[in-house]
Amino acid sequence: MGICDNNDRFGRREAIKRIGSFVAGAAAAPMLSRMPWANADPPGGKPNVIVMVADDLGYGDVGCFGSPDISTPNLDAMAAQGVRFAQSYVAVSVCSPARASILTGKYPRRTSMPDLAVSNDPESGLSPSDVTLAEVLKKEGYATGAFGKWHLGYAPKFRPRKQGFDEFYGYLSGWADYETHSYSGSQGSNEKWMFKNDVQFDEPGYMTDLLAREARSFIDRHQSHPFFLYLPWNAPHGPHVAPDGTRAETRAVYQAIMSNFDYNIGQVLQKLTDYSIANNTFVIFISDNGADGVGSNYPLTGTKRTVYEGGVRTPFIAKWPAQITAGRVSQEPIISMDIFNTVAKACGAKIPAGAGVDGKDILNVMKGTASSPHEYLFFNFGNKYAVRRGKWKLIENTGLYDLDANPYETIDLRSSQPTINQELQYKLTQFKEDYGRRGGYSVDAG
Numbered sequence: 001m002g003i004c005d006n007n008d009r010f011g012r013r014e015a016i017k018r019i020g021s022f023v024a025g026a027a028a029a030p031m032l033s034r035m036p037w038a039n040a041d042p043p044g045g046k047p048n049v050i051v052m053v054a055d056d057l058g059y060g061d062v063g064c065f066g067s068p069d070i071s072t073p074n075l076d077a078m079a080a081q082g083v084r085f086a087q088s089y090v091a092v093s094v095c096s097p098a099r100a101s102i103l104t105g106k107y108p109r110r111t112s113m114p115d116l117a118v119s120n121d122p123e124s125g126l127s128p129s130d131v132t133l134a135e136v137l138k139k140e141g142y143a144t145g146a147f148g149k150w151h152l153g154y155a156p157k158f159r160p161r162k163q164g165f166d167e168f169y170g171y172l173s174g175w176a177d178y179e180t181h182s183y184s185g186s187q188g189s190n191e192k193w194m195f196k197n198d199v200q201f202d203e204p205g206y207m208t209d210l211l212a213r214e215a216r217s218f219i220d221r222h223q224s225h226p227f228f229l230y231l232p233w234n235a236p237h238g239p240h241v242a243p244d245g246t247r248a249e250t251r252a253v254y255q256a257i258m259s260n261f262d263y264n265i266g267q268v269l270q271k272l273t274d275y276s277i278a279n280n281t282f283v284i285f286i287s288d289n290g291a292d293g294v295g296s297n298y299p300l301t302g303t304k305r306t307v308y309e310g311g312v313r314t315p316f317i318a319k320w321p322a323q324i325t326a327g328r329v330s331q332e333p334i335i336s337m338d339i340f341n342t343v344a345k346a347c348g349a350k351i352p353a354g355a356g357v358d359g360k361d362i363l364n365v366m367k368g369t370a371s372s373p374h375e376y377l378f379f380n381f382g383n384k385y386a387v388r389r390g391k392w393k394l395i396e397n398t399g400l401y402d403l404d405a406n407p408y409e410t411i412d413l414r415s416s417q418p419t420i421n422q423e424l425q426y427k428l429t430q431f432k433e434d435y436g437r438r439g440g441y442s443v444d445a446g
């Protein structure tokens with residue numbers, strides 16, 4: 001894979017489009033674009049979109065983010081072809097609300113999924129009334145597929161095909177064993193939640209390999225038409241099982257999982273090169289929350305289920321060669337719910353006024369022509385809350401930190417910076433009052 005994959009600038013789809021508009025007559029396309037109700041297509045045509053979400057991948061577990069002991073050549077290559085954000089966040093450091101936020105563009109507290117989906121509650125899930133990115137893109141004519149972990153509801157009314165996805169392959173639960181595909185949830189230690197579309201099923205195989213196979217098949221089938229591939233990977237969430245079957249909560253097994261994971265990411269991205277569609281495919285890679293256990297958030301403090309940087313700051317890589325200059329590293333603070341607006345706008349979709357979306361369009365931040373549109377970013381887990389403005393971060397009842405000087409959040413400046421402390425506490429109180437109900441967290445693992 002080359003550093004900058006521009007050899008498909010006039011690839012197959014572009015050629016088909018050019019030939020098609022020539023055959024149909026030169027006047028047809030301009031007339032269509034003048035119709036007042038037609039959404040304008042972005043220059044170069046609608047991009048394909050791939051959003052990959054790793055599960056519990058820590059800030060210190062990716063090579064280009066500085067991991068001292070994990071090698072991720074395919075993610076590093078993706079970053080070299082696009083932009084890597086060193087200060088990207090998630091609003092909540094646990095699975096279901098983090099995913100609700102990505103798919104709706106809202107703070108989790110403003111969605112119907114502010115806490116974890118549980119398998120024994122038929123009313124626990126992301127409500128069909130919450131508008132997802134898949135629904136927005138489907139309206140724009142996109143083929144939509146989700147392959148991997150859903151964890152936004154178990155009951156039929158909450159499943160992926162009720163949220164704008166044409167296709168689904170994966171599991172509804174908070175994780176699925178790499179080999180047996182079973183899950184320990186609120187109904188017992190051997191729950192099985194594997195589905196293909198609306199049908200429960202199972203097949204042998206290492207989960208990460210199965211998801212990559214399905215994602216590659218989706219690209220095979222839709223490469224000639226705009227597609228949205230949502231790929232919420234299983235890896236590297238525990239319980240940890242290496243591709244060779246070794247089961248252990250060790251760094252060595254975690255490294256083997258990551259090696260396989262990175263390989264599979266490369267295999268999916270290779271399809272874009274194979275079909276000469278890489279240039280106009282917008283690929284985003286993030287993690288849903290920080291790591292815990294044998295995962296690493298190095299050099300940050302805190303883990304999943306905390307509002308320290310190690311819980312809420314995660315790797316973020318984006319590439320779209322037609323739009324984003326290769327090889328950028330950005331220090332602008334962004335948040336995963338920005339994906340919703342950025343992708344929707346990039347695909348020519350309009351977000352209705354009053355939709356209550358909190359994310360922002362950050363394409364120009366990705367390009368390096370704009371700074372972060374967020375004045376304040378808010379984080380929460382259970383009864384823990386935090387807010388960031390510029391370099392300042394307040395963790396309520398814990399400490400005020402200067403992230404430029406002290407990204408490890410070890411030096412509390414509340415007493416020496418009373419004005420900043422007061423301002424951020426006011427904003428945090430306002431956030432708690434304005435942004436829906438307080439999330440309570442269940443015992444189900446996610």
Ligand SMILES: [Ca+2]
Binds near residue numbers: 055094095237446
């Ligand atoms: Ca997770």
